[in-house]
Amino acid sequence: MKQLKKPNEEKIASVLLKKISKLTDGPLRFMEVCGTHTISIFRSGIRSLLPKGIELISGPGCPVCVTPVGEIDQAIAILRLDDVILATFGDLMRVPGSSSSFHQEKAMGSDIRVILSPLDAVEIAQRESDRPVIFFAVGFETTSPAIAAAVKESSRKGLANFYLLSSQKLIPPAMKALLSAGKVKINGFILPGHVSVIIGKAPYEFIARDFNLPGVITGFEALDILEGIYMLLHRHKEGKAEIDIQYRRAVKEAGNQRAMEIMEEVFEPVDARWRGLGIIPASGLALRESFARMDASTAFDIPYEDKADPPGCLCGEILQGFNVPPDCPLFGTKCTPENPVGPCMVSTEGSCAAYYKYGGAQ
């Protein structure tokens, strides 16, 4: 069998950790914006290795976690119509709406298909052409080009039964809102790798320019993250706020032009509600006029209704880095992965789920 361990992974890690320790001169807080980073940090046990002075806090980059209750309720209301198929990413199955979840609806007989790629939803619509297929599109810039491609493909094929319920969101506006509120105390950002493959470096420049904070676009392997932290410390030491790229093997400064063009062609930015964060200007994506026929919320006349977040749930504060999961009075008692109150407890990338699952050893 192939040896899976990368050469000297532990050795390289220990070299990086030594360098990190040397540069750590006081309490510093870095925010990992992206949920995939949160999971990788927990899975690799990075917190258990970092010097005491460095604190990593999770940010708003978990697409499931920021999907508001009202949108889950809206999707469930459409799902309950006759003969409807709802296609969704698996992560959303257990996210609680105000009175039900996809998981519970499925147990009651609703037709929900878990898909991996947006094009799978188009294929379902083609195969089952006599039934409306609604794709509940959740995700950030990483996923939106593929969702745009699915919309175009369905339009090219002339599928009259394919609909989109868009809950897509954009990362930089959320970061801007977070920093502008001035409440969160951080010393730098571990910036998302996958999102940056699409959008490149420019959309983050305001972080350094307007808020005087460094950011490093970082990959998802444990060693990437350690190197990203090292680069942040380096900028901190120099007193220079810059946006750097650690994840050079995948991210180009200019991003992926074609992916951005197709997003631009299919979607337009709109104000959007983020769970816990409220309405953020131009932070969501809606179908442009030329694709408006596919908009599930108008086609089925079930509009989005704003709903309050569940009482007591600190998801919003946690997503903004004001609190860590154990601060929440519901954490581990009223809110567990088996009986979640907030989405941060169920999403694979949610920080509450990660703290609950891996927390004890960190």
Add this chain to the structure above:
Amino acid sequence: MKNRRIMLAHGAGGKISHELLHELFLPFFDNDILRPLDDSAIISTGPSKLAFTTDSYVVKPLSFPGGDIGRLAICGTVNDLAMVGARPLGLSASFILEEGLAIEEIEKVLSSMREAARQATVRVVTGDTKVVEHGAAEGLYINTAGIGLIPQGVDVRGSKAMPGDLVIVNGPIGDHEIAVLVARGEFSLRGTIESDCAPLNGLVEAMLEACRDIHVLRDPTRGGLAAVLWEIANDSGVQVVLEEESVPIREEVRRVCDLLGFDPYYLANEGKLVAFVPQEKAEKLLKTMKAHPMGREAGIIGQVRAENPGKVLLRTMIGGHRLLEPLSGEQFPRIC
């Protein structure tokens, strides 16, 4: 049991399955033979001990690379007997058949059951068939039960892990679940990975020959390695420390996991076992395992400690630590 309806998660082998078993089923049947919840019940009849177990098989699709529902139905039950050190005496097989199912399909399943039984040197000695209306089942479901005899001097149970014991696995984990996932074709996944579905009683017999005092044997089926190690840590009141770099995982399995955001420690296996053995016996046992076709890729993956009872700790590739808790329900693919 807040949501008083059965959901798929109840069948996934995680915490929710555990809750269903403990809060719904066990209160109705509680007794001293059932209570330990080992892979087989152990019944004493005079000087000898019998092992007794049952399992139902509902896999979709009915066949997949490396096996089918028939092979699973034989191997799964034989393996549950083997995990308490028992030699199988005979199996029962009950079939729930869906109206309209082609006889040819059933023949295929029966033929692979015959082949698996031959491999496990066990016979199906009683059985039953029922037919349900079209749509009331998905092709066919199988239930098998098995009885076996536990040789004198053998006492293998989930509650017997001791501080210092080494943990051995007989080969790479996750093949079965990934093979079935690929065969379902749901995620446009392609791959060549085959299920590890195989009877383990031959291997266990050789292992017990080499080392009579194996403390624990468990097959990491639903819920994967993480779930069985957690059960053992709790039943024995010990901590298990797992070395990530020693746990064998095929490159292809790892790739699919990376793609879907899955953790390989939760993937189901059908031809794997973990053994807890006294440290001084481990080397000899490992040699015996490696000499057996079902144990060629065996390796030591961890050790038992006295502190933090009930916890499974994973020492990661970069030298960090994290807890390995059972999943709540199913693993779902992540968004990006």
